[in-house]
Amino acid sequence: MSLRVALIGYGFMGAAHSVGWRQAPAVFDLPEDVERAVLVGRNAAAVAQAAQKWGWAESATDWREVIARDDIDIVDIVTPGDSHAEIAIAALDAGKHVLCEKPLANTVAEAEAMTAAADRAAQSGVRAMVGFTYRRVPAVTLLRDLVAAGKVGTVQQVRAAYRQDWLVDPEMPLAWRLQKEHAGSGALGDIGAHIIDMTQFVTGQRIASVSGTMDTIVKQRPLLGSGSGLSGTASDGYGDVTVDDVALFTGRLESGALASFEATRFATGRKNALTLEVSGDRGALAFDLEDLNTLQFYDRTAPDELQGFTRILVTEAEHPYVAAWWPAGHMLGYEHGFVHQAKDLVEAIASGQDAHPTFEEGLAVQRVLASVEASAVRDSAWVDALATVDAVEKTGQES
Amino acid sequence: MSLRVALIGYGFMGAAHSVGWRQAPAVFDLPEDVERAVLVGRNAAAVAQAAQKWGWAESATDWREVIARDDIDIVDIVTPGDSHAEIAIAALDAGKHVLCEKPLANTVAEAEAMTAAADRAAQSGVRAMVGFTYRRVPAVTLLRDLVAAGKVGTVQQVRAAYRQDWLVDPEMPLAWRLQKEHAGSGALGDIGAHIIDMTQFVTGQRIASVSGTMDTIVKQRPLLGSGSGLSGTASDGYGDVTVDDVALFTGRLESGALASFEATRFATGRKNALTLEVSGDRGALAFDLEDLNTLQFYDRTAPDELQGFTRILVTEAEHPYVAAWWPAGHMLGYEHGFVHQAKDLVEAIASGQDAHPTFEEGLAVQRVLASVEASAVRDSAWVDALATVDAVEKTGQES
Amino acid sequence: MSLRVALIGYGFMGAAHSVGWRQAPAVFDLPEDVERAVLVGRNAAAVAQAAQKWGWAESATDWREVIARDDIDIVDIVTPGDSHAEIAIAALDAGKHVLCEKPLANTVAEAEAMTAAADRAAQSGVRAMVGFTYRRVPAVTLLRDLVAAGKVGTVQQVRAAYRQDWLVDPEMPLAWRLQKEHAGSGALGDIGAHIIDMTQFVTGQRIASVSGTMDTIVKQRPLLGSGSGLSGTASDGYGDVTVDDVALFTGRLESGALASFEATRFATGRKNALTLEVSGDRGALAFDLEDLNTLQFYDRTAPDELQGFTRILVTEAEHPYVAAWWPAGHMLGYEHGFVHQAKDLVEAIASGQDAHPTFEEGLAVQRVLASVEASAVRDSAWVDALATVDAVEKTGQES
Amino acid sequence: MSLRVALIGYGFMGAAHSVGWRQAPAVFDLPEDVERAVLVGRNAAAVAQAAQKWGWAESATDWREVIARDDIDIVDIVTPGDSHAEIAIAALDAGKHVLCEKPLANTVAEAEAMTAAADRAAQSGVRAMVGFTYRRVPAVTLLRDLVAAGKVGTVQQVRAAYRQDWLVDPEMPLAWRLQKEHAGSGALGDIGAHIIDMTQFVTGQRIASVSGTMDTIVKQRPLLGSGSGLSGTASDGYGDVTVDDVALFTGRLESGALASFEATRFATGRKNALTLEVSGDRGALAFDLEDLNTLQFYDRTAPDELQGFTRILVTEAEHPYVAAWWPAGHMLGYEHGFVHQAKDLVEAIASGQDAHPTFEEGLAVQRVLASVEASAVRDSAWVDALATVDAVEKTGQES
Known part of the structure; x- marks a missing residue:
């Protein structure tokens, strides 16, 4: 019997998750078969077309109906963040x-x-x-494994950055992602x-x-004309950017x-530069997502x-996930993480084990995000991230 | 109506071509649909299992029967080189x-x-x-486009290398690829x-x-025991390596x-290092397959x-093939070239245009290979590669 | 007539400054001759030996006497920081x-x-x-020139780091540099x-x-035995590290x-990694002292x-300072900055212009250092660095 | 007592050797003192000025007179190649x-x-x-030491290249270095x-x-007008380039x-790119002169x-020559090799040991150069380089 998946959402992330579900059974030997059962979206025609292209058996417009179906085993949610809670809780409560x-x-x-x-x-x-898929880039998984094996010794410092540059141009228009009421958060979230997540994953702490500190470097941007996608021009006037961009x-x-x-989204020339460096008393490990097939390792125990x-x-073949793919020296790319994610979820389901990152791990990230926001509005005062609740509430109390 | 593909062969290359046919219609907007109709191989059970895993509708054991079928439009050949001619000619003569x-x-x-x-x-x-798929790594296609656009000016020198290291260990056993009667050629071929091919492609010449010069650096290797795959040991004795390894x-x-x-297969530490550098009087371009998402460009017309x-x-999005994939800064990998190849072939068929590299371009490569072999056995004398026939014949005349 | 130099101090920095004074007149065409007149240090025998080796005409033990001499034009101070003020003020007041x-x-x-x-x-x-000599690494000077020429447009973000790793080992002994009473400050200062300084130099702001935030990652280290240099062992017991190491x-x-x-001095594997990246709306520039002959430039105005x-x-030859050295592609090293520094000071003296960085620029750095210390003891609250006085005073008021 | 040096020649190489003699005694603890006694050149005024600038005690115009002096111990020859033999033999015969x-x-x-x-x-x-000074770049010396210590095992392949680009521009004029009667040889020599030399040095073979194969890519270049240095223009007509440029x-x-x-001098964008890679069955080592403070080492005996x-x-400090210079992470540059060369020669003289590379090692290089020339005119036939005499003689016999 196979696991039947419903994917809710069909934007860029829908494409990426579709690759994951399409490739995983063809590349790995999964303990259960996987079927791309139904793709869900609000626009019936558009979602039907995407389902056809990406190889989903059906499409649908009402996620509640899909969740209610008996023949769905896995609900995969790639909608905007403000709908995650409602859909996920409903799906879990329905036993998916x-x-x-x-x-x-x-x-x-x-x-x-x-x-809960x-x-x-x-x-x-x-x-x-x-879906913190970057955990499943083989070099990141290997980094975690080497930290766990003591290769850096006691972790003394971590440096993590995620740098993009798509907001550098001040005339880039005011898309929905730059408005707090729609996006919730900016670069931080x-x-x-x-x-x-990656820092917590690789250190185990x-x-x-x-x-x-948070900032909005370009504070006003051209408004988009009605119905004009990204084609708005300055003649439409300017509006406030209401989320952080660094x-x-x-x-x-x-x-x-x-x-x-x-x-940051103001790192000119850095396109998708997630970098991580872990320093310890026995060694160091460094990763760069723009060079994702490599891992840098410094071994302080080697001869001077x-x-x-x-x-x-x-x-x-010795590296995580790699044996199922190509011979040594053949590169993997961005979407491979989604294939590994699908594989790992199927294996967790089949074996009855937790599928990491669990929601509890996701909540831990959320607490840190809220703590940064709280600190930023309090003159950068240190905030306890283990106990924090929402910055909005906290700062509401203070203002 | 869709194009129905038969894939003949199901080794490593079968997996790669399967990804190509699976992903192309899901990623690109193809002018014709594509169906993975039948996977062909000699071992009925093994090919059936591969067909199931890779998503081919049927499997078969006799390529001649498959070629004779009316419902097959494309024959994709990934068998060992000594069977290419027979299958390809039969398929072409059958109108596939x-x-x-x-x-x-x-x-x-x-x-x-x-x-012919x-x-x-x-x-x-x-x-x-x-199937010279490396032409379709976006950075290589871009390199060709930039040469064609005059960005390097007159080409003055080209450096091309393909370095691997899987034969460095002298105790690596005598696999069939190291025996001329099975493999035909070694590192050269x-x-x-x-x-x-890449040199001819990017320069247009x-x-x-x-x-x-050709060499076999390790001239004898451990024989494989009977039926033992790669598990043979020195106790089985040693046999001659009969192909070149550099x-x-x-x-x-x-x-x-x-x-x-x-x-070469003796470049210790180089796993799949195909490197190319084209130097001209206006600039230079350099590529490395181990860093395949990048291209190096030197512009001599820039300020000093x-x-x-x-x-x-x-x-x-401005780069070849990339717009259909992910946002800027998201990496592609090895198999993407196979997806691009499938797309380009479908488009060539739909538009009635030549599908490059044509067999004539493949023949041109063959002439160079034969010329190198001929030169190697003639004390490195220069050989005309535009007119050459097989080295075997030539050298036969001389010995 | 030539400028006669007295160098006060003869440790590692004495060697570096000696190279500067020795090489500058032999490499550049200086407007005034330079003489290495006298090397000053407390240990008469040791300083005499150093003077002999480094090519100073005389040695002396009393800096006050040297400053009082009529035949000294330039006083170069490379003693520990706690003596800078006394010597420099005396020298300036003596017209040197x-x-x-x-x-x-x-x-x-x-x-x-x-x-004052x-x-x-x-x-x-x-x-x-x-003596902020890193300003005079050609790539850093070029970086500044390009920012000034508008090549990055409006500066939007700067990232600066100086990473070393010589304190990673917890058993590294408690040298004087790790004791506040002797060193004044740790990694920060x-x-x-x-x-x-480099950030202020290149941005002009x-x-x-x-x-x-400041931290002492390893808080106790082995005491050095009496008179034992760096040879102390754990048997001598442990003492507190009283300066920051990050x-x-x-x-x-x-x-x-x-x-x-x-x-930081806990960046395992980073030996002398001063890195700087300046991002703006027209481009970005990046520098790494471990690769000091190069500068990275991203031009957002180039074709996409x-x-x-x-x-x-x-x-x-078009690059700062380089024409006097070697042909293109020939590397410079660490001490070249000291040669450039000597040259620039001589030229400033000869032309009657300010010698940058001036003491006012040095004071500006000092205010930032004090502000960081003040912020660190105030839960990371933001501190005005344009007006700041010493952290010690401020925090004294608070404790 | 000190060793007194006469330097014959005062072009670019004179500057570099002067740095060597000036810095060596100030940086290293030499067994003998060194004096820069006399700089020799044909133009009395120019050589006097150079002597003054570079710190030579005297200047002279007649090398024979200088060699005859009793107070000269070392004769350092940096004149054009066609005068080496005469001067060196005379100096050696005079006991210098x-x-x-x-x-x-x-x-x-x-x-x-x-x-002889x-x-x-x-x-x-x-x-x-x-004076093959590149042997004395610390990374090159370390490379040799590691090969000798067995770190790459049996050497299986070597790749060596020296790439520059200063002839890429076809309008670069016909300087004397491009005329065989003056220069003797082009890129090869x-x-x-x-x-x-570096290949023979690091492998010990x-x-x-x-x-x-040798080639002259640009076969005619603008003639220089009379007495016009590099300022000639095309109006002066074109002349033949008579040496190889690749x-x-x-x-x-x-x-x-x-x-x-x-x-080659046609590697657009490569300024001084001497690269060397040594591959063996236990590892590989790679060096690049444009990144001269680093050495790449691949260890096949490390965990997979x-x-x-x-x-x-x-x-x-553990690396060759480095302890006398700066702390870890502080870069060395081009001229440091000349300092190391001076030091090593002084030490060899003091200890009574051979100073490598000896003239015999220089002769071995010469034989290889002549063999390449001989092969190039014989349709690339293989030439025995251990026994070879001059290509000119050999090819003379054949034409």
């Missing part, structure tokens, strides 16, 4: 395994409710997973979430406290080790004259 | 479009016969294409063919003459420009103090 | 040109007094310069000062405010642009498909 | 230690005579050394000599045979291992999942 795109939710409160739903569902063997913060891990973070950063091409 | 893995054939004579068949078939609108040659393009070539190699991340 | 190693002083108050002395001396044509801070330039800073970081080899 | 710039001579016959003179002089303790050759080491070589090229920053 859930894969939910990151960030888990727009608020800590939502994430808490989702985690996941806990309830877990009692009947239902799995809930958050969208790309900052990735480096928070939570970020315990943070001090941060967030800089410092954190402390549970061990006390320092970590520095940058999430031979020490240096080793550029490991993470394409060997 | 043919995609044939590289190198086109094991001899110039075979390649000539195949090209392709010419006959072309008169009734049938296409014949050779397998990986040297790629850099010959044929390699007119060559002087070369080929070094110099060529002249039609314009007289010099090109240097290295194909700003000149340098620009590392272009070939992931922008 | 002064070159003072960075950081200018150990406190803002000292730096203010030194700047420099202002007084300037009225009679005496020059005072601070020593290497953080460089990235503060002061850092207006900061929020920071400082992380965020700043705002006068324009409001954000800048992030890291000064050709954009990327250009790796400029800063070894062309 | 000789340092002679590379290539040793313009012909094998000259080099043989020089080697060195052998005679050696009997009275006189040293003769060739000038930069090809370096990679031949001679190049036993070669097959090569040489491509393949060699075999004594062990039979293959080595490939490229010496951790293998990769390690980028060793060759700036540690």
